[in-house]
Amino acid sequence: MEPVTHQQKNEAIAGFPFEGILVSENPYGSGHINDTFLLVFDLGDDEEVKVILQRMNKDVFADPEALMENIVGVTSYLRKKIEENGGDPDRETLNVIPAGDGKSYYKDSQGDYWRAYKFITDATSYDKVEKPEDFYQSAVAFGNFQCLLADYPAHELHETIKDFHNTKARFQAFKKAVEEDVMGRAASVKKEIDFVLQHEDVADYLCDLLEKKEIPLRVTHNDTKLNNIMIDDKTGKGICVIDLDTVMPGLAIHDFGDSIRFGASTAAEDEQDLSKVSCSMELFELYTRGFIEGCAGKLTDREIELLPMGAKTMTFECGMRFLTDYLQGDTYFKIHREGHNLDRCRTQFKLVEDMENKWYTMNEIVKKLKDN
Template sequence: MKRLLILGAGGFGHMIQEMAGLLGYEEAVFLDDAVKGADVVGKCCDYRAFVKEYDTAVAALGDNGMRLYWTEKLMEAGYYVPAMIHPTAVISPSAEIGNGTFVMQRAVVNTNTVIEHGVLINSGAVVDHDSYVACGAHVGLNSVVKANCNIESRRKVEAGEVVFSTRRKIDGVASRDLEDALYAFGFGPQCSYVKPFGEGHINETYAVYMPTEEGDEFAYILQRVNNNVFKDPAGVMENIFGVTEYLRNVIREEGGDPDRETLSCIKTKSGCTYFEDSEGQPWRCYNYIPNSVCYQLVEEPEQFYQSGSSFGHFLKQLGDYPASSLKETIPDFHNTVKRFENFTRALKRDIKNRAAACKGEIAFVLDREKDCSVLVKQQEEGTLPLRVTHNDTKLNNILFDADTGKGLCIIDLDTIMPGLAANDFGDSIRFGAATAEEDEQNLDLMHFDISLYELYVKGYLEATKDVLTPEEIESLPWGARLMTLECGMRFLTDYLEGDTYFKTAYPEHNLVRARTQFRLVDEMEQQFEKMQEIVRNYC
């Protein structure tokens, strides 16, 4: 016979007695200190005496503290103390319901919610997903506990009350905007901690760690986009989602792993491609790709060969993607003529009175005005076709497989737009064929390494020579010269304008960067015929 001992013979106790009949109990009797009746077999203090006769018991007491106290006493005494769930209640299979908890008529407990022991979820109440109701609490009639809430032990949620999510402290979160972003993408309730990540000049990037059975795991990359630079965040994210979703299909057809070989973008909980914080700054999120590494500088020649192969393959994969559908999120980004015009305007204004400190660098740029139009003119004449280009093809925008050392995934797709193959090629060379970092203050350490240039040419043309036109192949050395010159101009322009674009660590930082680029340009000019010969050798 299935029998139940109920502590408390008041109105709530009789509701549980009635529920017991619906749940298949053939007998349900009471212990109560005040009520008398045929089905009251003793006082509450007699509970130990009935453990053999009634091995199953619950504490049906309306007072939260007393219900919790007696639930724990019954468990300590060896009773089986079940959760009592009304047949009309709706309980998610992933929800956890503790011992001695009561879920009454038409109550709802949703996905991944935890209800501890000795809790009362009253008739019509809703506890939404990913919430936590601590022991001895009472969620009242027709009340609503919204998603991601924490209800404290012994708390009473009044009838009809709506409880909204309360945020928890997350280690590493020092601003409300970062916290808002974590919650916008759904990480707030579970996130273990966050910390700064990467070495980019433009955006603010964080590593997001989530708990697993094995410990905290680096799971996501959360990034605040600099909308002083990217003034059309919706367009940026439309480009990125479009290209990465397209690449997933291409990679799958190639037999690759789309979860590792392209970025996987995540939408907000409301389905948006990005989240806008209280300051109007956009945030976006990607899955982190584990077992991958990123290099700030070429450490082994093979890495630069892999870089050429990776960016070449990237261009080839997007060969059939409609370049015209991409938003031009930074107009004239690699229009070197317009960059020169921006430079001369900044020089004329000289709003920080810095021109006197960089006369040599200014003269270097002015002497190369005619060079700036070489590729732009060919594009305007239709000699060089527009392609889907990355437009920021530095070595550190490639993830390498940590085990094989092979190029794995192209990242940092903010500037993916229509452009010239020569521009992507050239930006890789100006960054990767240099013997020092772009902000090296000792110019004696900065040189153009033509052997690294040759390795990149080999990797790039192996991936693209059946895609690029002969004119595009001939334009590649010019791409190296002009992208390096353009980058130097941009650093120098920003220096003259007061460092509003690139992150700087000290007042002369952008000027130092400009000087390294101009050193590379000078050495490329000296070896330009050799650069052209190398390209022709690998056609």
């Protein structure tokens, strides 16, 4: 997408009925997809109000109107549940500010879509785990997200990115990329290709269980990283799940698994020294405890038993996607060096192997926490 111009931003600001006098507007956050700004308005009498304004990336999200329909549906439902539980709906869920025409978005003269949220004060989102407690708090928050939305009709949500965690479909896309070999890279990564082909059962497993209705379709977040949780500055507790662009129908086990893939790894996602890469059982146990606690009995016994499989599946899927992109010429994931996607793929596959070596331990941890 073209960079946001000052004129375009001013048009967007005028498209919303914000109160007060605008005193500052600055880029905000570390997200790579949407353009995000923090606006501060002076209300007089030493009072101010903060607002988040975002231009949605229509290259990534082809149907911003459907996306906003999802977000309004889910946040309105969360607000009602939080009020019923005696919580603070202004801080515990995102609150969409409607545009001047009452819609949940503003479409500017360039055809770009904008949205606005109330800013959540006295809370911070962290890009990396600074202390284990933060990882635990994110687990409780993502579990609570599942708990609050357990009765939401997931099938009514739009799929904002088609087949996002359809591992079966990802496997077929991978095989096609190997076959076409547009960059002539397949011969040099035979070991990695063989690893994927040997794990076809992992690609099929959870998809097959969903098809057989052995596990339920749920509202899922699909980007369960620590920085999508707001942690209260005073209490240190996770209070709000943010970045709801990829909220769609899916598996709770996938949400759990993506957190483990990213947060319980002992190395960076693109670590080149694979001897540093492993899945920490301490962090796995910490997150599992928090997630089960947050879900508060809303997951089925079968879903809880399958949590290790969720971790393995999501790690495998991610590695397979990095390898697919490498074979196709690095067109999806941004790279910062030659072979970057290959390094990323290798860390994921090393994590999968490590999980397989610790499979008994992972399952025993889940069994112990489930029975407590």
